[in-house]
Structures are given as C-alpha cells and as structure tokens.
Amino acid sequence: MDKPELIDRLTTIFRATFDADSLVLTDELTANDVDNWDSLTHMILISEIEKGLDIKFKLKELNKMKNVGALIEIITSKIN
Structure with a gap:
C-alpha cells in the first residue's frame, strides 16, 4: 500500500471516529488540532x-505516535 492510499484509508477512519467530514490529515496533525x-x-x-x-500496535509504538506522520511511519513499517 502506498502512502496516498494509506492516507485515504486513515482519513476515512479519522473522519468516522471524530465525526468530522472535513478533517484533513497532515503529517503534523496532533490531538491538540482535533476537537x-x-x-x-x-x-x-x-x-x-x-x-x-x-x-x-505494540505499547512502545503507541508511545512514539506524536503526530499523524509518526503514525503513518509505524503503519508503513508494519504493512511493508
């Protein structure tokens, strides 16, 4: 799965979880940026x-997730 496809899938998950149809994922996005x-x-x-x-995810991976970019890196390492 390439990065654009992964971002599309994550965007769908994020939008459903936060009930925010206009949410746009960026590498810098953090919990502080989302209601x-x-x-x-x-x-x-x-x-x-x-x-x-x-x-x-392993606990140590969860602790490394400081933003969406870090999340994408961890996911990419797991699926490739």
Whole structure:
C-alpha cells in the first residue's frame, strides 16, 4: 500500500471516529488540532485503525505516535 492510499484509508477512519467530514490529515496533525480527541477517542481511533488495516500496535509504538506522520511511519513499517 502506498502512502496516498494509506492516507485515504486513515482519513476515512479519522473522519468516522471524530465525526468530522472535513478533517484533513497532515503529517503534523496532533490531538491538540482535533476537537474531541481525548484519551478515550484516541483508544477508539487506534482500535479502528488496527481493525481497518488488520494490524496490531505494540505499547512502545503507541508511545512514539506524536503526530499523524509518526503514525503513518509505524503503519508503513508494519504493512511493508
């Protein structure tokens, strides 16, 4: 899966999780930039990403996710 396809799939997951149809993902996007992105919605988001992409994150990987760019890097390492 290439990066544009991954971003499309993640955008769908993010928009559904946060009920925000106009949400645009960028590498720099963080929880501070999205309304209602708290600890509970973060765990829901991670769960939806795992289900949607058929992957599992390790705790140490979750701790490295400082922004969407880091999330994409971790996912890319898992699916390639």
